[in-house]
Amino acid sequence: MATDQTLNLSTTETISSLDNSSASESVSLTALYSTNEGLYRLGNNSKIENALATHTTVSKDGLKYTFTLRQNDKWNDGQPVTAKDFVYSWRRTANPKTAAGYAYLFEGIKNFDAIQKGKMSPSKLGVSAPSKNKLVVTLSEPVPYFKLLLAFPTFFPEQQSAVTKYGKQYGTTSAKTANNGPFTVSGWNGTNNTWTLKKNSNYWDKKHVHLSKINFQVVKSPSTGLNLYNQKKLDVTPLSGTQVANYTNNAGFSKFVGGSMMYLQLNQKHVKALKNLQIRQALSQIVNKNALATKVLRDGSTAPKGFVSTNFVQNPKTKADFASDAYVKAGVAYNPTQAKKLWAQGLKQIGQKKVTLTLLSDDTDQAKTTTQYLQDQFEKLPGLTVNIDNVPNKNRLARSASGNFDLVVSSWGADFADPINFLSLEETGNSTNNGGWSNKTYDQLIKASQTTNANNPQKRYQNLVDAEKVLMQNQGVIPLYQPATTELWRPNVHGYVWNPAGMSRGYKSVYITK
Structure with missing residues (x-):
């Protein structure tokens, strides 16, 4: 040493x-x-x-x-x-x-x-x-x-x-x-x-x-941090954006993924169009999540398999990743042809030919990049107009909590390594369920995991897998990407x-x- x-x-x-x-x-x-x-x-x-x-x-x-x-x-x-x-x-x-x-x-x-x-x-x-x-x-x-x-x-x-x-x-x-x-x-x-x-x-x-x-020491800018690292004044520094691509092959490059998710909440309480399942599914399937992570953000982020992140929790028996066990392809897939069919079905069901939605997010550079990409993807659906509203984080949180949005880019970082820390967010009435999605089967599965099967690890795990599947089949939320922590060590x-x-x-x- x-x-x-x-x-x-x-x-x-x-x-x-x-x-x-x-x-x-x-x-x-x-x-x-x-x-x-x-x-x-x-x-x-x-x-x-x-x-x-x-x-x-x-x-x-x-x-x-x-x-x-x-x-x-x-x-x-x-x-x-x-x-x-x-x-x-x-x-x-x-x-x-x-x-x-x-x-x-x-x-x-x-x-x-x-x-x-x-x-x-x-x-x-x-x-x-x-x-x-x-x-x-x-x-x-x-x-x-x-x-x-x-x-x-x-x-x-x-x-x-x-x-x-x-x-x-x-x-x-x-x-x-x-x-x-x-x-x-x-x-x-x-x-x-x-x-x-x-x-x-x-x-x-x-x-x-x-x-x-x-x-x-507090270092606000990734470029300043990288300079300090190269001057040997820092032993570790975070990387962002293009820095990630430039340093991927560096001996000290480290990437940590798991435990967090960026996702879209859809206001199903107050927006008629978003109460429709086909419209929610269309909005999800028109977005190429892999391209968002790897070509737009280019910061080490990865495409999601569902709402609960990968590399987070394992099956007690098989050791399989929870996200793989609970995977519902249609909940996160990019399928523009199917998206347009679903969109047409949804519009017919609600009796509208046009829909205008406002997309709320933070005002950081990364948030602006994300919302611009989403706007471009969403507007490939005929008759859909999307307006962007980038505001400071505190304002976004306040507006989310009060239901003052149509679509909002939300984030979650887990406090402990258990799927319930993600899935409880979407229970009926949960204060973080700002989109107001509600499903009786989902609520029953969450409750069973906390009561009947609380002391049976495998049955409880299956309750949570089934709950995630219900959430994705009903497109209660739209997972966008899994953030990564990328650093030089x-x-x-x-x-x-x-x-x-x-x-x-x-x-x-x-x-x-x-």
Whole structure:
């Protein structure tokens, strides 16, 4: 290994919070995942690995989890990490006054819903510490992916003395926080664009942490990042657009795909034409998704097989990719001849000869490129006029939520590696189902996966496969492309763990060779 174990990285934004109860965006969560630790960590392929939990027992009904905690982990001030730190943290996150962005991940824990509605005290949450190294969690219903959630910073412990000491200032700077993970954070004053993670001498597994420090700096532009990489001031840099094609054969080129989807929501509540199945299918089949990914965007993105991304979840028995098991060709295929037939059928059924639709999206360069391509493809359908409306991200989200759109380009990045994290979005009444698609069979399959078959992995998996097929057969949404993370890595940097969902960036085991 190299003598100097310093890694130089960039992000596109600064940290917004180092409070794991309130952090809700990727830069902050990634910092917390590196500087703190919960019951588990994620290994390769979202494999659950023990962190502070040394042993876990689960009751037969899947409702009670008992964790034995290791006794040699400490906070950065030397105080021991105990089961009470988990209880304190989870109650604080569940408290509606905290307004935790990821509190909804606690939904399966006993009494959480009542606590959120103000009907119960946070002290009634289904979590307890019978002793220093025993943590007991009681669920209100089985949560088959519960262990995956526990690797997410929202479920990490918090040091009550530190939160009390800093009050509302807790987590607003690197000096006003507490760390128990592989690294500690320093040099972040709450707004600045540089900070450093340093190896934590109190960390229980410090012998497997090889980096002495990780320097972060905010770099907004991919071209600036590439220049810094070539000057050896960065060890990793993201690539975009034409950079991807230019560097594909570079020794350090890395491409990560899975866990996210760009898709089109169609307003089936308020737009007469979009309530028609044939019209929705025509809009999907007139778009060449492969050309969009490989010839228009050219940034490493790939064509989708369905709504749930590829390289995300495997069949428990056969290890086949979920996206392959649930594949409905007509839901994502490019078939302009069939599209025009479906379009004509749809127009006849609704009694119209012409349709005008507005396509809503963000105002980034990539979003504009995508909407221009979609407009060109859609207008190949006779009698269809598509107007483009590119607006700032916040406006797009607000308009989506209020149903103020005809077609909207939406994105989803999974919080944990389970198909339900995608499929629940399209349940009837889900707050993210802005298009208002609704199907009884679909809802029943989702419910069965969460109740009747919750503790039967294979039957539950089949419920979700069948649900995805219903969604695609009925064209509830139109998957457009799977974004890829493409980066240049210094070839002598090893041990990085990437996952398609949840905490996708793991730096704990990284090391640098000569």
